[in-house]
Amino acid sequence: MVKPTDSTALPTPKRSRRGSGAVTLHDVARLAAVAPITASRALNTPDQVSPEVRQRVAEAVAALGYVRNHQAGALASARSRLVAAVVPTLSGPVFGPMLQALTEALAGQGYQLMLGQSGYVDSREDALLDAIIGRRPDGIVLTGVMRSPEGRRRLLACGIPVVETWDLSPDPLDLLVGFSHAEVGRAVARFLAARGRRQLAVVAGDDERSQRREQAFCRAAAELGLPQVRVIRVPAPTTLQSGRRALAQWCAEGPPVEAVFCSSDLLALGVLTEAQARGLSVPQALAVVGFGDQDFAADLNPALSSVRIDGQAMGRQAAQWVVDRAEGRAIAERVVDLGFSLIERSST
Structure with missing residues (x-):
């Protein structure tokens, strides 16, 4: 339980009932007996508040089960630290190594991966892209080259870094790592x-x-x-x-x-x-x-x-490009051909 800062006990705060009734930063601030701006600083820029305040806010967060609204922070910083990946199917294992490497490489630099399954129909992929673009991720990683004219138009217009994978093309949208x-x-x-x-x-x-x-x-x-x-x-x-x-x-x-x-x-x-x-x-x-x-x-x-196919190398390269773009670093080589290896075993 959160302890009050003086002899006056704090009343248990009522949860805000905005929409779904989720716990808000204001609830955390009331329970910690600080102003909302102070609670925000304790969570986002902890060096600006005292250790005592940080502790009280941390205890309030734990007591209420509060989850920070990263979207609100993204509006202020123009960074979501979220990357979206689109694969045609999750039922087969072939894309697994790329997704695993992509997830780990992004997490190591403070980014999270959001995964979407598009199927093998262009119209379904276009609808999924609309939903992804509306959430303004820091990058979009596609499986294959975007061939839908409508999909290409939307991706070119959105201003979000796009990495196409698992393919090669003389006309990539933005960045491309794959093979022929x-x-x-x-x-x-x-x-x-x-x-x-x-x-x-x-x-x-x-x-x-x-x-x-x-x-x-x-x-x-x-x-x-x-x-x-x-x-x-x-x-x-x-x-x-x-x-x-x-x-x-x-x-x-x-x-x-x-x-x-x-x-x-x-x-x-x-x-x-x-x-x-x-x-x-x-x-x-x-x-x-x-x-x-x-x-x-x-x-x-x-x-x-x-x-x-070296899916792990593909995932690592895609992650590095997205992070480089998000952090304003120049990219010298926009297309990487990883090639492939034909592994001969006893079935031939």
């Missing part, structure tokens, strides 16, 4: 062809980035003189079941495929599961390559070959 999906597709096609695989197949999500990998894979296979690639597209976010169904369809249609490139490790796990159920030996009869190099890929039997 087309280069990934080409690299995997060449990798499989170099190992003597001719009958190639792709099972890919119907999102735009997966399709670019798929299309580049098919073009590279054609340039190498290989037969037409067999393609199955499945709804994003992709699932293990979709991978199983894709291989079952190819087996039913014939001729047999010799190698499959999957747009996610989860799809690849589905292909491996269906191959085992059908008695197809991997990699002798069928080579399988995934995308994302998730934690489970190396522990499968056979271990899954996959394309590794």
